[in-house]
Amino acid sequence: MKYLTVTGTLLDEDYAFLRGGLLEQLDTLDLRDAEIDTIPDYAFGKRIVSTGAICLILPKNIEYVGKEVWSAFEFCNLIVTGNYPCFEASSNVCYDYNVHIEASDENKYCTNIIQEDEEHNPYLSVYSKNEEELYFINTASRGRIFKVKEGTRWIHPNAFKGITFEHQFTLVLPSSIDSIGDCAFMYTGLIFPTSFSTDYNFPFSDYCDGRIICESKEPPLLGKDVFEKSIFFSNSCLYVPKESLERYRNTPGWNSAQEIRTIEGMGDSSVPGNKMATRLNVQTNGENYRISSSCELHSLSCYDVYGHLLSIQTGKRHSFTIRRDDISIPYIIIRARFVDGTNETVKLIP
Structure with missing residues (x-):
C-alpha cells in the first residue's frame, strides 16, 4: 500500500508534481493535517491518471473543492474530516459512479447514515452531526429509490450538483424538509434508455423519466438556481400531497417540473397503451x-x-x-x- 501524508500547504508546482506521475503510484493521499482550505479546479488533472482506486482524505479546514477534482481517478473514496465543503461541478461533465463520499470516524461536524434502497442494498449518506442537514447521498449502488432521512430539515447547497442519475431514479424528500440550498440540483443529468430497454417501465408505469416525491405539505423554500440546467428535474414528475397540489403548481421553482401529480395517485397513468411499442x-x-x-x-x-x-x-x-x-x-x-x-x-x- 502506497500512502502519502501531506502537511503544510500545496503550491501550484506541488499539484503539478503530483500530476506528473506520483498520483498513479498512490493508494491513499492524506491531506487531513494539511493547511489547505481550497483545492483548485482540476488540481489532479483533466484525465484519468490511475487505473485503480484512490482514497483522498480531505483537510480538516477545507472549505472548497474545485471542479473535477476526482475525475482524474478511475474511482475515488473521498473522506471528509472537518466541516462539509462546497463541491464544485463542471457544467459539461457529470460525475456519478466514480466517487464515494463519507465522513471520517472522528469527524466532529458530519456523520454517516446507512439506509437501504428498494432492493435492500445499503447506501451511505453524509449528514450534519445533528442529522438535520443532508450533504450527500452515494447513489453509485445504482438503486432506483433513495430516501432522505426523516427529520432532515435542509439540503446542503450543491448537494447533488453535477450528478447523473439512473433512468427513473426516484428521490424521496420527507415531510420534515423545509429548505433546499443554492444549486442543489444544478447540472444533474439523467441516463436515458432506448425504447427497447427491458426495464423501461421500472418501477412505475407513469411515463416519467425520473421522480421527486416531496412529502412536505408546504413547498420547501428554494435557494438560488436550485434546479438550474437540471436534466433530471426538467424530465421528472413531482409527486406531492394531494392537498398541496395547487401550492406547488403556483410556487416558482417547483412549478418548473415536467408534471406535478399527487402522491395518492402515484403510479396511475392518464395515457393508456404499451410504452414499449415504438411509434418512431x-x-x-x-x-x-x-x-x-x-x-x-x-x-x-x-x-x-x-x-x-x-x-x-x-x-x-x-x-x-x-x-x-x-x-x-x-x-x-x-x-x-x-x-x-x-x-x-x-x-x-x-
Missing part, C-alpha cells in the same frame, strides 16, 4: 436522419451520453431532421415528446 420511424439518406411518426410530435430533444441537453426542436409536426455531422461520438440520445404527453427515446450514431 428513423431513416437516413447518408447526410441526415429523419425521425418521423404517424402520431403528432411536440418536440425533439438531443442529449449527449452524460445526459446534457445539446439542442431542442419544437413545433407540432410529424417529422424532424438531424444532420449526421452534428452528432457527437460515440452517439447522441434523442428524446421525442408526443403531443399526448408521452415520450420515446432512441440512439443515433454519427
Whole structure:
C-alpha cells in the first residue's frame, strides 16, 4: 500500500508534481493535517491518471473543492474530516459512479447514515452531526429509490450538483424538509434508455423519466438556481400531497417540473397503451436522419451520453431532421415528446 501524508500547504508546482506521475503510484493521499482550505479546479488533472482506486482524505479546514477534482481517478473514496465543503461541478461533465463520499470516524461536524434502497442494498449518506442537514447521498449502488432521512430539515447547497442519475431514479424528500440550498440540483443529468430497454417501465408505469416525491405539505423554500440546467428535474414528475397540489403548481421553482401529480395517485397513468411499442420511424439518406411518426410530435430533444441537453426542436409536426455531422461520438440520445404527453427515446450514431 502506497500512502502519502501531506502537511503544510500545496503550491501550484506541488499539484503539478503530483500530476506528473506520483498520483498513479498512490493508494491513499492524506491531506487531513494539511493547511489547505481550497483545492483548485482540476488540481489532479483533466484525465484519468490511475487505473485503480484512490482514497483522498480531505483537510480538516477545507472549505472548497474545485471542479473535477476526482475525475482524474478511475474511482475515488473521498473522506471528509472537518466541516462539509462546497463541491464544485463542471457544467459539461457529470460525475456519478466514480466517487464515494463519507465522513471520517472522528469527524466532529458530519456523520454517516446507512439506509437501504428498494432492493435492500445499503447506501451511505453524509449528514450534519445533528442529522438535520443532508450533504450527500452515494447513489453509485445504482438503486432506483433513495430516501432522505426523516427529520432532515435542509439540503446542503450543491448537494447533488453535477450528478447523473439512473433512468427513473426516484428521490424521496420527507415531510420534515423545509429548505433546499443554492444549486442543489444544478447540472444533474439523467441516463436515458432506448425504447427497447427491458426495464423501461421500472418501477412505475407513469411515463416519467425520473421522480421527486416531496412529502412536505408546504413547498420547501428554494435557494438560488436550485434546479438550474437540471436534466433530471426538467424530465421528472413531482409527486406531492394531494392537498398541496395547487401550492406547488403556483410556487416558482417547483412549478418548473415536467408534471406535478399527487402522491395518492402515484403510479396511475392518464395515457393508456404499451410504452414499449415504438411509434418512431428513423431513416437516413447518408447526410441526415429523419425521425418521423404517424402520431403528432411536440418536440425533439438531443442529449449527449452524460445526459446534457445539446439542442431542442419544437413545433407540432410529424417529422424532424438531424444532420449526421452534428452528432457527437460515440452517439447522441434523442428524446421525442408526443403531443399526448408521452415520450420515446432512441440512439443515433454519427
